[in-house]
Amino acid sequence: MLHTGQPAPGFSLPDSDMEYFDFESLRGHQHVVLFFYPRDGTPLCAQEAIDFSDHEEEFKRLGCQIIGVSRDDFLSHADFRDRFGLSVRLLSDVEGEVCRKYGVCQMREKDGHRKLCVIRSTFIIDRDGIIRHAFYGITPKGHAATVYQLVKELNGSGKHSCKSKKTLSSH
Template sequence: MLHSNQPAPDFSALNQHQQTVTSSDFIGHKNVVLYFYPKDDTPGCTIEANEFTQMANEFAAADTVVLGVSKDSCASHQTFIDKFSLQVELLADTSGELCEAYGVWQEKEKNGIKKMGIVRSTFIIDKQGKLVEALYGVKPEGHAQAILEKVKTL
C-alpha cells in the first residue's frame, strides 16, 4: 500500500474517449484526485461519481482534475458518463496495471466469499507528482466533499 509524502506511481490509461491520459500530463499544472472504484453503474460507485460531479467546478477552481479508475472498458465508462451526466474523466484499467501500482487490487470478502477486487480508494497527487493523501477502503457518501476540503489546502 502507498503512503503520503512519496512519489505517486506514474500512470497511463485510456479515458472514455479512448484518449491516453498520463500522470505527466498534469505535472507542474494540476493537482490530481485519482479515485479507484469497483464497477461502473453500481450503487456505491454511482453515488461517488455523482458527488464528484456535483463538485466538479469547485475542484476545477482548486486547480484539480478528478480521474476515476476501474477495470471497466472505455465504452462502459462512456455509457456510465452518459447515463448520469458525469463530469469526471474515467480511466479504463482493463489490464489491472494501475490497480496493482496503487495497491487497490486486494482480496475482499462479501457474504463469506473471498475474491479479488478493487478496494475503493482515493489518492491526492500534488502538482509535483507527490502523494499528499492515500486513502484505502473509503465509503462513497460524503467522500468527494472530504477530498475537496483536503485539496483546498494544497
C-alpha cells in the same frame, strides 16, 4: 499500499472516449484527485462519481483535476458516464496494472472463483506528483466534501474560504 509523502506512480490509460490520458502531463501543473472504484453502474460507485462530477468546477478553481479509475473497459465507462451524466474523466485499467501500482487490488473468492477486485480508494496528489493523502476502503457519502477541504488546504485556502454558491460541506 501507497502512503502520504510517496511519489505517485505514473501511468497512461484510455478514457471513456478511447483517448489516452498520461498522468505525467499534469505534473508541475495541477493537483490530482485520483479515485479508484470497483465497478461502473453500481449504487455506491455511481454515488461517488456523481458527487465528484457535481463539484468538478469547484475542484478546477483550486487547480485540481479529478480522475476516476476502474477495471471496466472504455465502453462500460462511456455508458456509465452517459447514464449518470458524469463529467469527471473515467480511465479504463482492464488489466489492473495501475490498480496494482497504487495498491488498491485485493483477491476475493466467490463461488469457488478467485477474482481481482478494486478497493474503493482516493489519492490526493499535489502538483509535484507527491501523494498528500491516501484513503483506502472509503465510504462515498460525504467523501467528496472531505477531499475538497484537503485540496483547499493544499492551496493554503483554509477551511472556510469557499465562496461558491454550491458548497460541498452541505452534503
